[in-house]
Amino acid sequence: MHFSDLSQYDYELPSELIRTVPLEPRDSARLFVYDTKTDEVTFDIFRNLAAHLPAEALLVLNETRVRPARLWLRKPTGGKIEVFILVNEWSGIGLIPALVDRHVNLGDRLVFPDGAGLIVERQEGAKFFFRLESAHSLDALLDTFGETPIPHYLKSETGPDEADLRMRYQAVFAAAGQSVAAPTASLHFTDEMLRLLHERNVETARLTLDVGLGTFSPLCEEHFSLGRLHAERVSLPEATAEQVRRAKNAGRQIVSVGTTTTRALESLSRDGRLRSHVGTTDIFIVPPYHFQTVDALITNFHLPKSSLMLLVDAFLRHKGAKKSVIDLYGIAVAERFAFYSFGDSLFIR
Numbered sequence: 001m002h003f004s005d006l007s008q009y010d011y012e013l014p015s016e017l018i019r020t021v022p023l024e025p026r027d028s029a030r031l032f033v034y035d036t037k038t039d040e041v042t043f044d045i046f047r048n049l050a051a052h053l054p055a056e057a058l059l060v061l062n063e064t065r066v067r068p069a070r071l072w073l074r075k076p077t078g079g080k081i082e083v084f085i086l087v088n089e090w091s092g093i094g095l096i097p098a099l100v101d102r103h104v105n106l107g108d109r110l111v112f113p114d115g116a117g118l119i120v121e122r123q124e125g126a127k128f129f130f131r132l133e134s135a136h137s138l139d140a141l142l143d144t145f146g147e148t149p150i151p152h153y154l155k156s157e158t159g160p161d162e163a164d165l166r167m168r169y170q171a172v173f174a175a176a177g178q179s180v181a182a183p184t185a186s187l188h189f190t191d192e193m194l195r196l197l198h199e200r201n202v203e204t205a206r207l208t209l210d211v212g213l214g215t216f217s218p219l220c221e222e223h224f225s226l227g228r229l230h231a232e233r234v235s236l237p238e239a240t241a242e243q244v245r246r247a248k249n250a251g252r253q254i255v256s257v258g259t260t261t262t263r264a265l266e267s268l269s270r271d272g273r274l275r276s277h278v279g280t281t282d283i284f285i286v287p288p289y290h291f292q293t294v295d296a297l298i299t300n301f302h303l304p305k306s307s308l309m310l311l312v313d314a315f316l317r318h319k320g321a322k323k324s325v326i327d328l329y330g331i332a333v334a335e336r337f338a339f340y341s342f343g344d345s346l347f348i349r
Contacts, residue, residue: 001286001310003221009305009313011329019338020154022168022187029188030344032332036319041331046188046345050200054253054296054349058243059197061186062261063206064177066170067139068146068162073110073118075102081110083118084149085142086127087178088210088233095121095129096138099213104128112145149180151216154341169341177235179211184300184341185258205243208235209264209281219307223284229307231282234264238276244293245274253295253349259308262315265293289314296349301332301339315348 023029027047034041044052053059071083082101089097096118104110109117116134123129132138148165160168171186173194194204214230223229244254244265256262267281268274269292284307297315302308313325328346337344 001224003219003224006219006305009309009326011304011326011333013304013333013339017333017336017339017343018153019340019342019344021159022342025190026168026172026188027190027193030337032328032335032337032344032346034321034323034328034346034348036316036321036348039322041323041328043335047190047193049193049298049347050197050202052347052349053197053202053255056201056203056250057253057255057296058247059202059204059255059257060240060244060261060265061171061173061189061204061206061257062183062209062211062264063171063173063175064179064183064208064210064260065174066148066179066182066211068142068148068166069180070147070149071112071142071145072147073112075104075110076108083110083130084180084213085138085146086180086212087142088180088212090138090178095131098128098130099126100128109133112141114144116141151181151341173206175206177208177210177233180213181211181215182341183209183211183258183260184343185261185298185345187342188345189257203243203247205240207237207240207261207264209233209260211260215260215308216303216306219305219310223307224286227284228282229284231280232260232263233279234267234281235278236264236268236274236276241268241274241276248272248274248293254293255296255298255349256294257298259297259299259302259311262291262294262297262311266291269293285311285314287314287317289318291315291318296347298345298347300341301329301337301343301346303340312346312348319348321348 029046031044069085084099086097118130210233267283
């Protein structure tokens with residue numbers, strides 16, 4: 001596939017189909033189910049997902065946590081500045097990578113409300129590196145002063161406040177890692193749903209892929225020429241790898257919850273066998289692609305011409321589907337499904 005082919009993945013979306021306020025309860029989102037074997041499309045509610053899953057499926061979840069990574073600090077001039085901490089790229093020691101929305105100079109001290117500071121030490125392109133000057137840790141400062149980094153297009157005067165966003169732009173099973181964007185396919189699950197799935201012999205396995213801003217970045221020629229995306233940290237424990245291998249050997253289906261989980265699973269699969277790993281992945285999945293581990297996919301409806309759309313279309317082609325991702329999105333628009341981060345769910349089996 002080439003960069004010039006990307007225009008095939010553009011589509012028109014009425015603005016009213018962009019849901020800016022999360023549903024309550026979470027599992028009341030609509031569910032679009034596409035069976036690639038029969039070419040059948042059915043509609044349901046997400047809480048009824050178990051009725052559409054293969055028998056004894058293994059559901060793989062990305063349990064990364066979204067951190068309140070957006071800060072509003074003061075420049076030396078007194079002006080306000082947005083500092084977006086790239087927690088997904090920070091190791092926890094050394095200089096802190098971030099993006100800013102105003103001009104800064106090397107040596108500038110950007111001030112927190114409590115007097116703590118971030119000092120500009122280095123610049124690499126649009127990215128700046130800061131030294132923290134505070135009696136408190138960065139995590140503590142983010143918890144106190146940070147905002148949940150929802151995409152700007154989701155901001156709404158009638159939307160949830162920060163306390164609600166910290167719960168709603170977070171999976172109920174989030175437990176590890178540092179992300180600046182949510183693995184949105186996970187947002188529909190509730191604790192009660194997970195309990196019911198367990199009762200129906202649907203096993204779950206966990207991994208962590210820390211989601212970065214690259215999820216929302218436009219694709220460019222370089223992505224296609226190099227065959228790589230932005231690198232993201234991934235941790236897949238041996239216990240999870242063993243769960244997947246055992247399920248595969250028993251002929252059970254692996255259901256990947258989200259494109260981030262899918263990228264992690266496929267990047268760590270070799271010759272049809274999943275291996276444990278702690279490191280990074282920059283896998284770029286475009287059609288055609290042979291999926292080694294994932295048998296079914298739960299995802300949301302994504303931005304036009306995004307790497308996420310390409311991944312979904314690659315999966316449809318791998319499954320021998322008659323419909324493309326654009327076909328499915330066309331049906332979803334006609335049926336008034338909600339799109340993007342707080343939107344409805346698509347299940348491809």
